Amino acid sequence: MSSVSKRYSDIHSRIEAALHRAGRPPGSVGVIGVTKYVTKERAKEAVEAGITHLGENRPDGLLEKEEALASSVVWHYIGQLQSRKVKEVAGVMDMLHALDRHSLAKELEKRLPDGDTLDCFVQVNVSGEASKSGLAPEEVEDFIRSLGSYEKLRIRGLMTMAPAVQNPEDARPFFRELRKIRDDVKSLNLSHAPCTELSMGMSNDFEVAVEEGAAWVRLGSSLVGPT
Ligand SMILES: *Cc1c(COP(=O)(O)O)cnc(C)c1O
16 A cells, blocks of 8 residues: 555646646645545544544544544545434534434434534435435435525535446536535525535546536545555
């Protein structure tokens, strides 16, 4: 397993090249190092390599690594979040990429510290695969409108996972579709939902996601390992 900093520099170049191809400004994508497969030591190596945004998909993983690492890390919760687990992570995560139902919004509103606002991405199941969570595209607008009553939630954007495809090019229509839904929601000008950003792109498809407008890519295996 090569060092995280070497991988990070390769990935950084590939992201910048994709931004250039798409006519987007340099440096306009945030990299979230997904540490769910690796030890806290390896996560520490990622932070030392300059990766300040880390992502976890289980409450236990988030809590374990948050305790072990510097407080300068910005923590992204990227997985399914059970309502009964919200109280464990509410004050720890900085952004949530998997807001997909009212019961979760309600529990977050109840458990977030008073005065806090949580930046959320609404997860959309663009491909419609039964194995994936998230709202159907046609449900997104009504769902986001209805979140206006939750004072502690701010809808920063939309998140999706593309299907696992051999050729990353085949993921493009799903990213493009998410961008279109984002444009529609953004044009509503809702004060609780600026909805400007897209969280999309993983190890095998991030360059295509960047070309299609990703603000955040979530990289596990290609960046921190294990492979
Ligand atoms: C695991 C995971 C990732 C990272 O996957 P890689 O293919 O290893 O980069 C990204 N997003 C979510 C939601 C994940 O669960």
